[in-house]
Amino acid sequence: MKPLNITSQAKSKRSDKSWYILSAGLIISVTVIFILDLQFFASTNFIRNTLNGKMLEVLSAADNFTNRFIDTMKHKLIIIDSDIPDSASEQHVTDRFSNHGNCTWPPLNLQGRTPLNRTDIPIEKLDKKYTFMADGHYKPKNCTAYQKIAIVVPYRDRQLQLRIFLNNVIPRIHRQQLEFGIYIVEQTAGSLFNRGMLSNIGFVQAMKDMAYDCVVIHDLDILPEDDRNFYICGDNPIHMATKVEKFKYRVPYHSFAGGISTFSRKQYEDINGFPNQFFGWGGEDDELFARIKRSNYKMTRPFDAHGHCGSVQHSGQRTGNDRMKMLQISRKIWKQDGLTDLEYNLVEKRRKQLYVWVYADINMAKVREKLKKLNSPSRK
């Protein structure tokens, strides 16, 4: 039994030794990996920012990184079909009509989702902050933009909201490296507010200035919170206001087309723009959705996580009492009511630094006079 003991002792000594070597090797490799990792994270600002307590910023940057390369590269949009409620199918959009520029796409300095800046900054200070804008227009200096965008905002008497709008939208669309013009289309006092007609006026006035690829009809009080919700056009109209703060970060109903929507020139002309006959709050966006469908387009929405929009409070507009009736009539007359029969009086068009101010007079009595003719029994 003795020799056997000696051998087993020797064996156990040997295995002790190899155990030490193995452990030492393991510790050394872990240390090396740790140091390399440290260098890697340090190089991506991870450690520096965590130590500074900037964890949130880093997380959003990481989120930005992943989503920029995965989602926006795919241009993932969702088709909305009102006939089948809640059946959203996904579509990969190609931009057949657009003149592709040579600016990096998607842009490199996007910030992902960031809260709105609600500070009221005087217009003179905004002018100084956004010196890259002139005559309500911006064009990237060293490259050609992916698309040229006209932002059209129906407006009346909301100066505070206008300043907040400018201070949020300008830097966001600037980071998106697009060429853009901002058109604030104000309705003179008198007739009830007509969002549809002001949108049509903005479209016409913008296209007079230059051949924009894309027009964005934008409410003053609904503002994107996410750079990845691009102000661009695709094969189909894009509805951008998909998770709106005032609707608990949802859409109020599946076919909601209000807030912010984008159209190529052709799309807007094909649907004959907005109806002109909706005076007062409500309904014109429902008719817009119907026009998109009637013209065989499909309304699309950005990838879910990118559609957050903040809302800026204001007192409401007077409701349009006959909007239900108008929705009925519009079904029959939509091809004659819109861009094709647009009549207004352009009181002023002034190029300010941050936007083009279009001041237009709409004569409600005259517009409604046309409705009588369009809707007369002899035309049915």
Ligand code: BGN
């Ligand atoms: C709807 C309005 C829309 C408005 C949304 C969200 C009408 C038409 C008669 C039913 N539609 O009710 O215009 O954008 O609410 O506020 O009023």
